[in-house]
Amino acid sequence: MELTRIKLAALWTLVMFNIVMADIIGFMHPGTLQKMIDGNVGFTITSELLLGFSVLTAVPIVMIFLSLILPVTTNQWLSTVAVVLTTLFVVGAGSATFSYFFFATLELLSMIGILWYVWRQLGQSVNRQAARTMKKVA
Numbered sequence: 001m002e003l004t005r006i007k008l009a010a011l012w013t014l015v016m017f018n019i020v021m022a023d024i025i026g027f028m029h030p031g032t033l034q035k036m037i038d039g040n041v042g043f044t045i046t047s048e049l050l051l052g053f054s055v056l057t058a059v060p061i062v063m064i065f066l067s068l069i070l071p072v073t074t075n076q077w078l079s080t081v082a083v084v085l086t087t088l089f090v091v092g093a094g095s096a097t098f099s100y101f102f103f104a105t106l107e108l109l110s111m112i113g114i115l116w117y118v119w120r121q122l123g124q125s126v127n128r129q130a131a132r133t134m135k136k137v138a
């Protein structure tokens with residue numbers, strides 16, 4: 001079970017770094033930074049909007065740690081919610097550039113891996129552990 005938790009943390013780390021790198025590379029597209037400086041990004045940037053983006057960006061960062069310490073059932077459900085929120089953020093807040101599509105694809109594949117690990121591998125580990133406990137009791 002510990003190896004599965006480490007793999008989960010590694011996948012959440014991949015998601016986090018890809019989100020960060022998608023933004024950094026995105027800033028390099030001609031005119032992007034100037035548009036941001038001028039406040040001309042197609043919508044009004046408010047402190048509430050920035051807080052919302054901050055919270056959504058923090059989800060994978062927090063999940064790196066939580067995937068290592070949460071009980072299995074809590075981990076399964078919280079990871080699922082975190083994957084859904086992060087997927088909506090990745091799909092909804094991205095740009096239509098090749099570099100963003102590349103990073104978004106890596107993020108989405110990593111999150112599919114997260115779901116597979118929390119529901120398949122982590123669940124199997126718990127079932128094996130319960131079976132061992134039952135043998136010891138009997």
